[in-house]
Amino acid sequence: MRALRQGVDVPGAARRTSVDLQPDSSRITVKLFVAGQEDFGPTESRTNAVVNRIMSLSDSEVKEALAGVHEDFAHRHHDFLQWLDVHAHRATHRIDPRVPLSEERWRLIGACFSHEFAIEGAALCNPSVVVHPDQSNLPQGMLRFMMSTRCIGEGHRSSIGFRTGTIDLWGDVVVDTPGREITTGVAGDTPMTKAGFRGLLESANDFGENSRSIMRALPEAFTSSELEEQLNVMLHDRDTFRNVDETVHHFRHIAERSYMVTFPAASSYSERVLWPRADAERRGMEDARFTRFVDRDAHSTYVGTYTAFDGRDIAQQGIQTDDFTTFRTFPISGPAARGKGLALFPRTVGGRFVALTRPDFETNHIAFSDEVEYWETSTPLHSPARPWEVIQLGNCGSPLETEAGWLVITHSVGPFRTYHLGAMLLDTEDPCRIIGVLDTPLLSPVETDRNGYVPNVVYSCGSLVHGHHLMIPIGIADQSIGVATARLDELLDRLMH
Numbered sequence: 001m002r003a004l005r006q007g008v009d010v011p012g013a014a015r016r017t018s019v020d021l022q023p024d025s026s027r028i029t030v031k032l033f034v035a036g037q038e039d040f041g042p043t044e045s046r047t048n049a050v051v052n053r054i055m056s057l058s059d060s061e062v063k064e065a066l067a068g069v070h071e072d073f074a075h076r077h078h079d080f081l082q083w084l085d086v087h088a089h090r091a092t093h094r095i096d097p098r099v100p101l102s103e104e105r106w107r108l109i110g111a112c113f114s115h116e117f118a119i120e121g122a123a124l125c126n127p128s129v130v131v132h133p134d135q136s137n138l139p140q141g142m143l144r145f146m147m148s149t150r151c152i153g154e155g156h157r158s159s160i161g162f163r164t165g166t167i168d169l170w171g172d173v174v175v176d177t178p179g180r181e182i183t184t185g186v187a188g189d190t191p192m193t194k195a196g197f198r199g200l201l202e203s204a205n206d207f208g209e210n211s212r213s214i215m216r217a218l219p220e221a222f223t224s225s226e227l228e229e230q231l232n233v234m235l236h237d238r239d240t241f242r243n244v245d246e247t248v249h250h251f252r253h254i255a256e257r258s259y260m261v262t263f264p265a266a267s268s269y270s271e272r273v274l275w276p277r278a279d280a281e282r283r284g285m286e287d288a289r290f291t292r293f294v295d296r297d298a299h300s301t302y303v304g305t306y307t308a309f310d311g312r313d314i315a316q317q318g319i320q321t322d323d324f325t326t327f328r329t330f331p332i333s334g335p336a337a338r339g340k341g342l343a344l345f346p347r348t349v350g351g352r353f354v355a356l357t358r359p360d361f362e363t364n365h366i367a368f369s370d371e372v373e374y375w376e377t378s379t380p381l382h383s384p385a386r387p388w389e390v391i392q393l394g395n396c397g398s399p400l401e402t403e404a405g406w407l408v409i410t411h412s413v414g415p416f417r418t419y420h421l422g423a424m425l426l427d428t429e430d431p432c433r434i435i436g437v438l439d440t441p442l443l444s445p446v447e448t449d450r451n452g453y454v455p456n457v458v459y460s461c462g463s464l465v466h467g468h469h470l471m472i473p474i475g476i477a478d479q480s481i482g483v484a485t486a487r488l489d490e491l492l493d494r495l496m497h
Helices: 002-006 047-056 059-076 080-089 103-112 195-203 209-216 224-236 244-255 488-496
Strands: 015-021 028-032 114-118 123-131 143-152 158-167 173-175 186-188 259-262 284-294 300-309 314-321 326-332 353-357 364-369 378-382 392-395 400-402 405-414 418-426 434-437 464-466 469-476 480-487
Touching: 015 173, 028 080, 047 103, 059 080, 059 103, 080 103, 080 114, 103 114, 123 284, 123 464, 123 469, 143 284, 143 464, 143 469, 173 480, 195 209, 195 244, 195 326, 209 224, 209 244, 224 244, 284 314, 364 392, 378 434, 400 464, 405 488, 418 488, 434 488, 469 488, 480 488
Parallel strands: 123 480, 158 284
Antiparallel strands: 015 480, 028 114, 123 143, 143 158, 158 173, 186 259, 259 326, 284 300, 300 314, 314 326, 353 364, 364 378, 392 405, 400 405, 405 418, 418 434, 464 469, 469 480
């Protein structure tokens, strides 16, 4: 069993590479800080008190304090003054507009409502990997990849980061050194769809007369202004409806989960961080599962899912990008999309979208839908049975299409909450049919995986096939990232026989 866990004696078993990505606490960004709204202590803002104290300082005190802020922090952020101005705007509306406000005092207010956040201050884990959109200027046989990462910082807040690297025909993996100037991009509106609202309204027990009336008045795809117009109509006609305020609140809460984020073209991919924007994800964007999706017209894009966490409840979010510069996020809902870890197939099957899901929190299910945003029913596919999976099963990212069928990397949890990786093979045209499942783990924790943020874990959110090799990026103890590889032909042979 020890040799099996090391992955050195079993044909097709995963083998560790030397890649070792550790969390880097020097990768920082500037975020809004409001005294009194921390995760503990008072629950009311102390904004007025802070602003009043700053307004009572003398001009010389303000100038000296701001000079100290510049000396300590300006060199750490290329957009330093921009952040001071943005955060000053969030607080200075409390000041009487007739009171003169110098530029120095304005920016000191901005500094007092700012703090540095180390995006990887606690951990870096749970990666997925896809083919990079830019394959130019590479030696023959080499592939460039894009890796998403889960970055965990103060308060267990998760965001989505990126790394780039290459894999060659021998299975050798190199991850590029990340850039230093973190950017969280600029958010904007994006069109919404009716399908994105239906399941969430159902789960809120608000898909009755009110919601149906609003939905009927909207086109299949609509903008935030079109939605607000219909919400205002209902508010105006509230005498003929019941619980109007509750319905309007539900629609607005769902609507904010659809947004666009655009990053500066001059930033490197590894400097881009998707940061929580909607209330449903305010405590984290967890475990992104990306796949390169090819539609019926042979157009390719990158589609993924992640878990939104608000501090109490989890929800599925979708994400789409063509270039990893502009991202569109949107809610995913429906009875089959409950839980965590929905993984999309990289193309439609029989004209329908397909996904692996786990609505019962312990069994791999498969679901089909006409819309990515809504999943109504699912079918149990793969149930816990063996000793190392008796607690639960799940997927480790989107299936990979091979000549033998859909290759699915799975995870399982056994005694002492130990996570293992496994694999199963599904029929290409009928993915409800299992061709084979590994009878031993593909990869298990070794002694160096025992200690970390969450001990005894190896986990992945998406793998990649290149030539004869399967590349599996792995989160280790929810602390760091490694990479394992396996011979594809040997693994498929084990699954088929």
